[in-house]
Amino acid sequence: xxxxxxxxxxxxxxxxxxxxxxxxxxxxxxxxxxxxxxxxxxxxxxxxxxxxxxxxxxxxxxxxxxxxxxxxxxxxxxxxxxxxxxxxxxxxxxxxxxxxxxxxxxxxxxxxxxxxxxxxxxxxxxxxxxxxxxxxxxxxxxxxxxxxxxxxxxxxxxxxxxxxxxxxxxxxxxxxx
Amino acid sequence: xxxxxxxxxxxxxxxxxxxxxxxxxxxxxxxxxxxxxxxxxxxxxxxxxxxxxxxxxxxxxxxxxxxxxxxxxxxxxxxxxxxxxxxxxxxxxxxxxxxxxxxxxxxxxxxxxxxxxxxxxxxxxxxxxxxxxxxxxxxxxxxxxxxxxxxxxxxxxxxxxxxxxxxxxxxxxxxxxxxxxxxxxxxxxxxxxxxxxxxxxxxxxxxxxxxxxxxxxxxxxxxxxxxxxxxxxxxxxxxxxxxxxxxxxxxxxxxxxxxxxxxxxxxxxxxxxxxxxxxxxxxxxxxxxxxxxxxxxxxxxxxxxxxxxxxxxxxxxxxxxxxxxxxxxxxxxxxxxxxxxxxxxxxxxxxxxxxxxxxxxxxxxxxxxxxxxxxxxxxxxxxxxxxxxxxxxxxxxxxxxxxxxxxxxxxxxxxxxxxxxxxxxxxxxxxxxxxxxxxxxxxxxxxxxxxxxxxxxxxxxxxxxxxxxxxxxxxxxxxxxxxxxxxxxxxxxxxxxxxxxxxxxxxxxxxxxxxxxxxxxxxxxxxxxxxxxxxxxxxxxxxxxxxxxxxxxxxxxxxxxxxxxxxxxxxxxxxxxxxxxxxxx
Numbered sequence: 001x002x003x004x005x006x007x008x009x010x011x012x013x014x015x016x017x018x019x020x021x022x023x024x025x026x027x028x029x030x031x032x033x034x035x036x037x038x039x040x041x042x043x044x045x046x047x048x049x050x051x052x053x054x055x056x057x058x059x060x061x062x063x064x065x066x067x068x069x070x071x072x073x074x075x076x077x078x079x080x081x082x083x084x085x086x087x088x089x090x091x092x093x094x095x096x097x098x099x100x101x102x103x104x105x106x107x108x109x110x111x112x113x114x115x116x117x118x119x120x121x122x123x124x125x126x127x128x129x130x131x132x133x134x135x136x137x138x139x140x141x142x143x144x145x146x147x148x149x150x151x152x153x154x155x156x157x158x159x160x161x162x163x164x165x166x167x168x169x170x171x172x173x174x175x176x177x
Numbered sequence: 178x179x180x181x182x183x184x185x186x187x188x189x190x191x192x193x194x195x196x197x198x199x200x201x202x203x204x205x206x207x208x209x210x211x212x213x214x215x216x217x218x219x220x221x222x223x224x225x226x227x228x229x230x231x232x233x234x235x236x237x238x239x240x241x242x243x244x245x246x247x248x249x250x251x252x253x254x255x256x257x258x259x260x261x262x263x264x265x266x267x268x269x270x271x272x273x274x275x276x277x278x279x280x281x282x283x284x285x286x287x288x289x290x291x292x293x294x295x296x297x298x299x300x301x302x303x304x305x306x307x308x309x310x311x312x313x314x315x316x317x318x319x320x321x322x323x324x325x326x327x328x329x330x331x332x333x334x335x336x337x338x339x340x341x342x343x344x345x346x347x348x349x350x351x352x353x354x355x356x357x358x359x360x361x362x363x364x365x366x367x368x369x370x371x372x373x374x375x376x377x378x379x380x381x382x383x384x385x386x387x388x389x390x391x392x393x394x395x396x397x398x399x400x401x402x403x404x405x406x407x408x409x410x411x412x413x414x415x416x417x418x419x420x421x422x423x424x425x426x427x428x429x430x431x432x433x434x435x436x437x438x439x440x441x442x443x444x445x446x447x448x449x450x451x452x453x454x455x456x457x458x459x460x461x462x463x464x465x466x467x468x469x470x471x472x473x474x475x476x477x478x479x480x481x482x483x484x485x486x487x488x489x490x491x492x493x494x495x496x497x498x499x500x501x502x503x504x505x506x507x508x509x510x511x512x513x514x515x516x517x518x519x520x521x522x523x524x525x526x527x528x529x530x531x532x533x534x535x536x537x538x539x540x541x542x543x544x545x546x547x548x549x550x551x552x553x554x555x556x557x558x559x560x561x562x563x564x565x566x567x568x569x570x571x572x573x574x575x576x577x578x579x580x581x582x583x584x585x586x587x588x589x590x591x592x593x594x595x596x597x598x599x600x601x602x603x604x605x606x607x608x609x610x611x612x613x614x615x616x617x618x619x620x621x622x623x624x625x626x627x628x629x630x631x632x633x634x635x636x637x638x639x640x641x642x643x644x645x646x647x648x649x650x651x652x653x654x655x656x657x658x659x660x661x662x663x664x665x666x667x668x669x670x671x672x673x674x675x676x677x678x679x680x681x682x683x684x685x686x687x688x689x690x691x692x693x694x695x696x697x698x699x700x701x702x703x704x705x706x707x708x709x710x711x712x713x714x715x716x717x718x719x720x721x722x723x724x725x726x727x728x729x730x731x732x733x734x735x736x737x738x739x740x741x742x743x744x745x746x747x748x749x750x751x752x753x754x755x756x757x758x759x760x761x762x
Contacts, residue, residue: 006468007735024359027308028296039301070488077485083305083325086359 204251206278232262268597304332329362390419391457572628602631
């Protein structure tokens with residue numbers, strides 16, 4: 001190799017981790033976090049942000065990422081190094097966390113197809129939040145796998161549009177972050 | 178609590194934070210701050226000739242004084258010109274506060290004249306940055322900027338202030354004690370880990386201290402404690418480029434710099450050691466060489482204030498998060514109270530081994546009576562200035578490595594070089610900042626003829642403020658390090674690395690109002706260097722050196738520490754003379 005830089009590392013097994021990050025809700029904080037991931041070549045599978053403590057202007061960011069054990073360690077340290085970041089919790093390390101996402105699903109159709117869509121939605125405990133003579137919007141909350149399964153079924157009965165929130169997550173048990 | 182304008186707050190905050198100098202360049206979006214500077218004489222403004230120069234000057238100022246360096250530039254091009262300096266300061270962990278002007282808040286986002294997204298552009302090249310949108314936030318942000326820049330792992334902080342905020346009136350508050358509402362870097366190391374580290378050190382048979390810029394950043398106290406610990410243990414010590422001066426080069430336990438152009442003994446000690454004690458260094462790729470072959474037999478202790486540095490490139494056995502001075506103090510105390518008995522016999526044979534590596538004389542070079550060898554030039558410069566406690570800055574390239582190898586440092590804060598980013602054009606503005614912080618000191622920028630032209634304009638700054646900096650150019654008419662790599666790795670095809678059409682550096686010095694000296698004869702070099710030292714003005718010394726000299730030793734491409742190559746003059750018993758050859762001699 002005609003360079004002093006070392007060779008790329010050999011392929012290692014990747015793991016999927018869910019991180020909960022408490023940050024000051026100040027301008028640019030999301031750009032700092034997403035920029036950290038793009039700048040250092042980390043993956044983002046899902047990212048959810050919302051202010052959770054209005055008086056203290058604290059937001060909670062839930063990030064789902066994949067990487068080698070070493071990369072995951074680096075991601076946590078690099079996040080923690082950002083000045084507006086208060087805490088970084090690795091929910092995957094802490095144990096089996098509760099992970100949910102919400103999906104809005106628009107289905108268009110007539111006749112038997114429309115009846116079938118409504119029947120499937122009921123089977124999944126999805127709520128009907130909008131209806132016209134030719135369409136439904138269903139709201140489904142569940143794990144990402146639940147949402148995926150629901151979407152696969154809806155594809156056969158007139159699915160035209162999907163909006164998903166990304167994952168919100170929390171560690172089980174009495175401890176808080 | 179006092180009513181004042183935003184611009185006045187900036188100047189007041191600088192005063193309250195103890196800033197005596199600020200390096201800058203005026204422009205439309207910072208005129209109110211320049212007006213506020215005009216009305217006082219506590220903070221002295223240093224007018225540079227280019228904003229990159231302002232940031233490097235502030236870096237030199239910070240690194241030689243231990244204080245926060247301050248910069249003031251305008252919006253748009255002022256801010257973008259500062260980006261290289263900010264990135265340099267981030268990579269080398271230098272505390273800076275850079276205040277940038279911005280277009281008025283109602284014009285932000287409208288592509289106004291001299292508008293750029295300063296906080297967006299500098300987000301990745303600062304430790305933290307702020308856009309001030311309300312006058313009420315300005316005093317807190319200014320004080321926070323100094324706190325964030327200088328606490329934890331130091332770094333540059335940008336405060337972007339729109340022009341209407343500079344005009345707005347508000348209530349100023351003095352710095353509070355809490356610095357920042359949540360940012361509290363860990364200073365004390367974990368006691369259990371420090372104890373485990375000292376126990377591991379005590380059992381070492383082939384130990385080595387590997388120290389870095391973190392020791393310098395932790396203040397002169399950290400350097401004193403490092404010396405104490407090294408003397409207590411009697412173990413050998415090497416350092417990165419950034420850490421030179423923390424341990425005196427005159428001490429017999431000093432192995433010289435390690436890494437790509439480090440000494441044979443330092444790199445072999447790193448490769449063969451059984452316990453590595455890394456203090457304030459970060460296992461950079463110029464240090465480790467091939468990662469999978471890096472120091473394969475050792476247990477590693479790593480002390481760093483930045484948790485993300487630990488286990489980033491190299492897995493370590495004991496990672497201690499903390500300030501070098503605090504952790505070293507604990508280690509010294511623990512070593513003193515437990516007074517462990519290291520294996521004397523093993524250590525004696527380790528030192529014998531180090532002696533045989535030293536005997537290779539990896540820094541030897543072939544002398545010449547006709548042309549000045551660049552190594553010789555640095556050796557003479559060192560010999561003739563060492564009693565004057567000189568401050569050395571450098572540009573980037575071969576001359577930088579030769580300066581690191583042949584100029585010896587005995588105290589911290591005397592060596593200012595662009596390590597992480599490798600910024601050509603760093604040395605002259607840095608020297609300006611060093612001289613500003615240390616009036617009366619001998620400040621020398623060891624330069625190359627290509628690098629110096631990148632920020633040559635700062636010669637004008639040196640003249641304006643009567644800063645007698647010395648620019649010592651090793652002029653080989655090539656971008657020497659580029660040429661060396663082209664020779665070794667690209668079949669000697671010297672693509673665009675020859676410095677054609679160079680200026681006459683003597684006349685250039687005179688044009689600026691300084692003094693020019695040229696020397697190409699080794700016999701006259703000493704006299705010429707003395708003339709430079711004795712000139713109480715800025716000097717450009719055009720030292721015409723051997724054009725094709727290479728910088729050795731060198732760890733070649735993708736190789737490990739124990740595969741380094743040496744120059745022709747080094748005593749290479751193992752490979753130059755093979756078994757057959759030895760039989761013949």
